[in-house]
Amino acid sequence: MNIGLTGGIACGKSTVSDMLVQRGAMLVDADRIAREVVEPGSPVLKQIVDRFGPEILNPDGSLFRKKLGEVVFGNPQALKDLENIMHPSIRALIRERMHQYEQLHPDKLVVVDIPLLYESALQSMFEAVMVVYIPRSLQLQRLMNRDKLTVEQAEARLKAQMDIEQKKAMADIVIDNQGMLQDTENQVEAFLRGRRLL
Numbered sequence: 719m720n721i722g723l724t725g726g727i728a729c730g731k732s733t734v735s736d737m738l739v740q741r742g743a744m745l746v747d748a749d750r751i752a753r754e755v756v757e758p759g760s761p762v763l764k765q766i767v768d769r770f771g772p773e774i775l776n777p778d779g780s781l782f783r784k785k786l787g788e789v790v791f792g793n794p795q796a797l798k799d800l801e802n803i804m805h806p807s808i809r810a811l812i813r814e815r816m817h818q819y820e821q822l823h824p825d826k827l828v829v830v831d832i833p834l835l836y837e838s839a840l841q842s843m844f845e846a847v848m849v850v851y852i853p854r855s856l857q858l859q860r861l862m863n864r865d866k867l868t869v870e871q872a873e874a875r876l877k878a879q880m881d882i883e884q885k886k887a888m889a890d891i892v893i894d895n896q897g898m899l900q901d902t903e904n905q906v907e908a909f910l911r912g913r914r915l916l
């Protein structure tokens with residue numbers, strides 16, 4: 719079985735993915751894949767340089783992420799261009815890794831961790847989507863504490879994503895992460911038992 723794992727920023731998605739992996743799941747990390755596809759010498763990085771110019775490279779030829787972020791942030795067309803360059807390769811690699819795991823470990827759960835799963839309309843790639851949920855007020859508080867942000871900065875980051883209540887409503891499986899860590903572990907184990915994966 720495979721699932722897409724998502725949630726909002728500071729909802730505890732990494733905590734839940736760690737719990738699933740500790741219990742035998744195979745993890746495909748979309749953020750890691752997004753870094754892989756832009757390694758020096760890759761065709762994707764070449765396309766990014768062709769579109770945005772050589773100033774988005776570090777002296778060693780690697781992607782200068784901060785500079786690229788400054789170029790696309792607040793510029794919807796530039797962001798769309800970047801997504802059009804990167805997303806096809808990211809999706810292809812996600813599918814390839816999922817397929818490899820499913821072939822090598824047919825009895826295991828394959829978890830694909832994708833922060834912007836719904837925003838990128840990727841839910842059809844998976845048998846089910848699991849959303850790690852906490853209420854928005856707690857999400858704001860945890861984000862401010864974790865990243866040392868002001869209320870305004872944290873609000874801006876939350877507004878850049880789909881609202882967590884909307885994600886929760888669309889989910890096939892919800893892991894409520896607002897209580898104690900043990901409560902979250904119990905929910906993860908109940909899910910795995912229910913699917914006969916534990």
